[in-house]
Amino acid sequence: xxxxxxxxxxxxxxxxxxxxxxxxxxxxxxxxxxxxxxxxxxxxxxxxxxxxxxxxxxxxxxxxxxxxxxxxxxxxxxxxxxxxxxxxxxxxxxxxxxxxxxxxxxxxxxxxxxxxxxxxxxxxxxxxxxxxxxxxxxxxxxxxxxxxxxxxxx
Numbered sequence: 001x002x003x004x005x006x007x008x009x010x011x012x013x014x015x016x017x018x019x020x021x022x023x024x025x026x027x028x029x030x031x032x033x034x035x036x037x038x039x040x041x042x043x044x045x046x047x048x049x050x051x052x053x054x055x056x057x058x059x060x061x062x063x064x065x066x067x068x069x070x071x072x073x074x075x076x077x078x079x080x081x082x083x084x085x086x087x088x089x090x091x092x093x094x095x096x097x098x099x100x101x102x103x104x105x106x107x108x109x110x111x112x113x114x115x116x117x118x119x120x121x122x123x124x125x126x127x128x129x130x131x132x133x134x135x136x137x138x139x140x141x142x143x144x145x146x147x148x149x150x151x152x153x154x
Contacts, residue, residue, distance in 0.1 A: 023082030077112030
């Protein structure tokens with residue numbers, strides 16, 4: 001975890017923070033190599049992502065990251081954004097809502113900001129619903145806003 005992230009001693013401590021920001025990550029650079037690797041992994045080779053020459057003449061003026069690449073950064077951004085000392089394991093449970101608000105041009109930097117929307121106790125842990133806003137450096141609008149549901153176990 002970076003200096004940007006928040007640290008909580010106990011999972012139960014988060015219950016009182018419902019409706020509040022619980023952390024943010026450091027900035028992450030989005031370079032063409034990352035975009036190309038994502039294209040290889042997913043088979044999405046659309047020219048707006050992987051053809052810098054054609055993309056320069058396209059609607060965004062440069063290659064842009066896949067929306068799902070931006071979304072796939074959530075586990076890394078969460079891990080950097082906040083830690084809970086007594087949690088031994090966390091699992092993704094799903095997403096309630098995802099919006100790709102702004103394109104992410106190659107060379108951009110992103111970071112995650114996290115707001116706890118719901119805390120539901122479970123046997124041996126809790127289910128957290130977190131609004132994850134993936135901010136685009138220098139932009140008034142975020143790159144992505146997603147409502148993430150995870151289960152954390154102590």
